[in-house]
Amino acid sequence: MIDLDAALAIIAGVARPLGSETVALQAAGGRILSAPVVAGLAAPRQDVSAMDGYAVREQELQAGGALKVVGASYPGRAFAGALPAGGCVRIFTGAPVPAGADRVVVQEIVASDGSGIRLLANPSKARHIRAQGSDFRSGAALLPAGRALGFREMVVTAAADVAMVEVWRRPRVSIVTTGDELAEPGAAAKTPTLVPDSLLYGIAAFVAEWGGVVSGAVRCPDDLEKLSAAAFSAAAEADLVVIAGGASVGERDFSRTAFARTGMELLFEKVAIKPGKPVWFGKAGHGLVLGLPGNPTSALVTARLFLAPLLAGLAGLDPAAAVAWDSAPLGQELPACAERETFVRGRRVDGQVWPVMNQDSGAQLALAETDVLIRRPRRAPAINRGGMAPVLCFQSVLQRS
Numbered sequence: 001m002i003d004l005d006a007a008l009a010i011i012a013g014v015a016r017p018l019g020s021e022t023v024a025l026q027a028a029g030g031r032i033l034s035a036p037v038v039a040g041l042a043a044p045r046q047d048v049s050a051m052d053g054y055a056v057r058e059q060e061l062q063a064g065g066a067l068k069v070v071g072a073s074y075p076g077r078a079f080a081g082a083l084p085a086g087g088c089v090r091i092f093t094g095a096p097v098p099a100g101a102d103r104v105v106v107q108e109i110v111a112s113d114g115s116g117i118r119l120l121a122n123p124s125k126a127r128h129i130r131a132q133g134s135d136f137r138s139g140a141a142l143l144p145a146g147r148a149l150g151f152r153e154m155v156v157t158a159a160a161d162v163a164m165v166e167v168w169r170r171p172r173v174s175i176v177t178t179g180d181e182l183a184e185p186g187a188a189a190k191t192p193t194l195v196p197d198s199l200l201y202g203i204a205a206f207v208a209e210w211g212g213v214v215s216g217a218v219r220c221p222d223d224l225e226k227l228s229a230a231a232f233s234a235a236a237e238a239d240l241v242v243i244a245g246g247a248s249v250g251e252r253d254f255s256r257t258a259f260a261r262t263g264m265e266l267l268f269e270k271v272a273i274k275p276g277k278p279v280w281f282g283k284a285g286h287g288l289v290l291g292l293p294g295n296p297t298s299a300l301v302t303a304r305l306f307l308a309p310l311l312a313g314l315a316g317l318d319p320a321a322a323v324a325w326d327s328a329p330l331g332q333e334l335p336a337c338a339e340r341e342t343f344v345r346g347r348r349v350d351g352q353v354w355p356v357m358n359q360d361s362g363a364q365l366a367l368a369e370t371d372v373l374i375r376r377p378r379r380a381p382a383i384n385r386g387g388m389a390p391v392l393c394f395q396s397v398l399q400r401s
């Protein structure tokens with residue numbers, strides 16, 4: 001058995017980006033940059049007004065006389081020519097400031113008779129001009145490689161006048177579930193021996209939330225021949241295969257054996273954690289294989305601990321950032337931890353973390369109540385109510401950087 005940190009180090013060592021591709025801006029949302037976004041132009045492109053009003057010369061304003069309105073400047077339709085002496089230009093927010101003007105006065109403090117203007121009050125200190133390049137300069141690197149394109153980054157990329165972006169290829173993930181008892185959800189109720197296959201759907205959603213693409217999903221009986229065939233075809237087409245169930249020592253637990261037949265190199269098996277001890281990981285063909293235990297809570301806790309950093313690394317992110325521990329006060333005391341490092345399923349309530357009621361590794365409903373994993377290191381002493389404990393956000397943190 002190895003411990004969690006050693007297993008995570010093995011994951012980080014092999015979870016490398018898969019290569020980059022160029023995609024249109026329309027399809028780039030949620031992707032991870034493989035090259036910086038470089039500004040194709042400056043923003044603003046020239047000096048523009050920050051308010052609706054009149055572009056004037058500061059000096060002439062101080063003289064106090066009336067100024068003649070010589071034209072107008074709109075966004076996309078600038079005033080042609082320079083500001084003449086004694087003149088002003090009607091101007092709107094975002095419109096280019098004519099040469100010669102050095103401030104804008106807002107229309108609220110101006111009396112206009114149609115051809116000329118006069119000030120009604122002292123103008124503010126602000127000149128109401130956004131200088132050319134004051135947001136960013138042409139040629140500047142605006143976003144680094146490795147950044148996820150969330151809504152904020154999409155604004156910056158589009159503003160940079162970029163139509164095509166270089167992003168890391170998304171990992172293609174093939175999912176296999178195994179169990180004679182498993183049935184398609186909706187088809188189980190009439191047959192007493194059947195159990196709905198909840199993990200196929202849970203793992204598929206997990207993969208999508210962590211930036212992967214589900215390229216295949218198959219449910220297999222506990223039959224070594226059928227499982228081996230599924231292992232060969234999944235390993236041939238995917239960057240990563242995730243197989244849930246059949247990980248333990250039961251007579252019909254065939255998952256590892258099926259992948260061994262594909263020539264898999266086992267990188268680790270059995271991690272000293274609870275739940276999730278039977279988790280295993282290997283290299284098969286050109287891709288990787290992660291074996292999750294079949295108990296649903298064990299499967300999704302191990303998905304959060306191992307599949308998340310794996311997907312993050314394959315997608316071009318830092319695998320360690322996917323498993324970043326925070327610290328939170330406990331709402332109730334926790335007993336000392338025994339020999340196996342334990343991950344208590346917890347819920348945040350009013351700034352404190354409480355263990356969820358059902359801590360069975362076969363639980364499914366409790367997963368919907370879980371929003372943190374509370375880390376209890378091996379032989380950790382009891383923690384009192386209000387004491388601090390390391391916690392990991394259970395949901396995806398992909399877009400939160």
Ligand SMILES: Nc1nc2c(c(=O)[nH]1)N[C@H]1C(S)=C(S)[C@@H](COP(=O)(O)OP(=O)(O)OC[C@H]3O[C@@H](n4cnc5c(N)ncnc54)[C@H](O)[C@@H]3O)O[C@H]1N2
Binds near residue numbers: 178197253293295
């Ligand atoms: N003698 C021992 N028995 C067990 C050990 C052990 O060390 N010695 N380990 C236990 C631990 S820890 C776990 S976790 C489980 C893991 O077992 P498997 O990975 O072999 O899982 P299965 O036997 O296939 O299934 C366990 C349980 O989960 C349900 N399941 C499985 N797949 C799905 C699915 N896709 N959707 C919904 N539910 C699923 C399955 O019906 C079983 O109830 O082994 C312990 N045993």
Ligand code: MOO
Binds near residue numbers: 278298
């Ligand atoms: O992974 Mo098992 O859940 O430790 O019971």
